[in-house]
Amino acid sequence: MRALVTSAPRTMELREVDAVAEPGPGEVLLGIDAVGICGSDFGLYKGTHPYAQFPQVQGHEFCGTVRALGPGCEGTHAVGTRVAVEPLLPCGHCYPCSVGRGNCCMELRILGVHTPGGLQDELVVPERLLHDADGLDAPAAAFAEPMSIALQGLVRAQVVEGDTVLVLGAGPIGQAAIIAARALGARAAASDLVPERLERATAVGAELVFDAAGDVPDALGEWTHGVGPTVVVDATGAPVAIRRAVDLVSFAGRVVVIGLSSQEVSLPIVPFTRKEISILGSRNSVGIFGDAVRIVRDHPDEVARLITHEIALEDVPETIELAMAHPEIVEKAIVRMAA
């Protein structure tokens, strides 16, 4: 079978490798159908990501078709069923795991980051990671993973009907947050530096968009009836964005940081108490992956607008280079594996 191996920084090789082993107890053999290429994949490819290792098969956003069940499987997903994979392998015994938050496990391993991922024809995974995606087109099913990241942020911020959610950063996670916020009955606005991304944000349901490089428009105040957004989602990891989130969020509001960077941010102390704001980190997801699949299923047109590039396995390195250089061109690239 084929595997796309990241063998050194900025080097991916399409190799012919041995077929994978039979699935063990509680495991299933998947034929991989589609794999999303993510911002974190850029860092793994370049070798700048803290967990980059070589050689590795990347791909943590993927779906497949069940080909075989190992002994002791419950069989909830029959052979021939399309499934989306929740790519997390928590240790099960650390403190976060003990309180039901394996998404931030202290020893967390992620398929396609710490262990081989989806950029190959077949993969054996634990049955418990599977979520039914039957009837979904493969690229849409692969988009369930980034949708789960966005939804986790909104769950952390306790978004409910009537909330006004400002999303900072209209990359794939920010766009997914717009779709998910609306699915929860909230309203959404967005800012970004890239005009094309703002156009897509409008297309997937943002009621107000603005250039992140400029001043915050008066229209944001009108949009929130003068109180400010009740929830601000940072999907950038940029210090200026997180600082802006604290300034803009309403009294009793929530700021949730999904974006990643190695930078630091300084924050004014008074608003914490005066506005009694909550500032929350959000990582991966827990207990909501099935809901993310459902949101993708319910919003086929919006999801399709975000998948700007459907590519073949051998096109991944050049597409990553294109995406890094041209975020205005590439919103989400997804590999559709050969049938």
Ligand SMILES: [Zn+2]
């Ligand atoms: Zn991702």
Ligand SMILES: [Zn+2]
């Ligand atoms: Zn753990």
